[in-house]
Amino acid sequence: MDLTIRLFAGLRERAGAAELRLADLPETLDVAGLKRALEVRHPELGPLAGVRGVLGTRWVDDGTRIAPGDEVSLLPPVSGGAPGEDEAAARLEMGVFELSALPLDPLAVQRAVSRPACGAVVLFTGTTRATSGGRDVVELDYEAFGALAEAEMARIFAECRERFGSPAAGAADPSRRLLMLVRHRTGPVGIGEPSVVIAVGSPHRDAAFAACRFLIDELKARVPLWKKEVYAGGHTWVGERS
Numbered sequence: 001m002d003l004t005i006r007l008f009a010g011l012r013e014r015a016g017a018a019e020l021r022l023a024d025l026p027e028t029l030d031v032a033g034l035k036r037a038l039e040v041r042h043p044e045l046g047p048l049a050g051v052r053g054v055l056g057t058r059w060v061d062d063g064t065r066i067a068p069g070d071e072v073s074l075l076p077p078v079s080g081g082a083p084g085e086d087e088a089a090a091r092l093e094m095g096v097f098e099l100s101a102l103p104l105d106p107l108a109v110q111r112a113v114s115r116p117a118c119g120a121v122v123l124f125t126g127t128t129r130a131t132s133g134g135r136d137v138v139e140l141d142y143e144a145f146g147a148l149a150e151a152e153m154a155r156i157f158a159e160c161r162e163r164f165g166s167p168a169a170g171a172a173d174p175s176r177r178l179l180m181l182v183r184h185r186t187g188p189v190g191i192g193e194p195s196v197v198i199a200v201g202s203p204h205r206d207a208a209f210a211a212c213r214f215l216i217d218e219l220k221a222r223v224p225l226w227k228k229e230v231y232a233g234g235h236t237w238v239g240e241r242s
Contacts, residue, residue, distance in 0.1 A: 183196070
């Protein structure tokens with residue numbers, strides 16, 4: 001049996017992907033067996049005893065049988081409060097990508113990656129232009145394939161760490177630390193409003209500038225986000241990927 005397993009929060013970060021594909025699993029398999037298989041094939045996930053299973057949108061216990069074609073998700077314990085400083089920094093070192101239907105606050109994104117050890121914080125804000133191709137733009141409308149966008153950004157973050165920072169969070173050399181946060185709008189975005197905000201914190205400005213440029217360039221080229229330009233007399237999909 002082949003299964004695709006969706007991961008969230010810390011599990012997703014440790015895997016570096018929002019989904020994992022497991023092939024050649026036993027035809028008779030329960031959630032506990034799946035977790036054991038994951039611990040063997042993906043030791044980077046760590047112990048999974050405290051992880052809950054979900055089939056479709058239904059919580060299940062470890063003894064629940066899994067059938068071919070089931071939509072399986074694994075969820076770490078849900079937090080009742082804000083993460084501590086160490087946890088928040090570790091998440092940002094892995095890279096955090098968020099889609100939002102609400103307006104973006106660039107200064108909030110900048111503050112999220114600011115730390116005393118970071119001598120440089122580079123902030124990029126992409127906004128909606130009033131004209132495009134000689135036409136007056138009324139607004140932009142963004143559509144995203146959320147799960148795939150998250151998985152692709154996880155790969156981009158990993159490449160960014162390899163090039164400009166530390167391959168893993170908590171590396172021994174703090175001078176190569178990168179804190180990365182990317183927020184992107186979905187739905188309608190008005191003229192002058194931010195559609196994407198990227199902030200990178202680093203001890204050194206060269207790494208922060210290079211990482212920020214890499215993140216926006218790779219996002220534009222690879223992440224499944226589509227932009228529709230809306231005019232007074234119609235609209236057009238840009239790219240078709242933006």
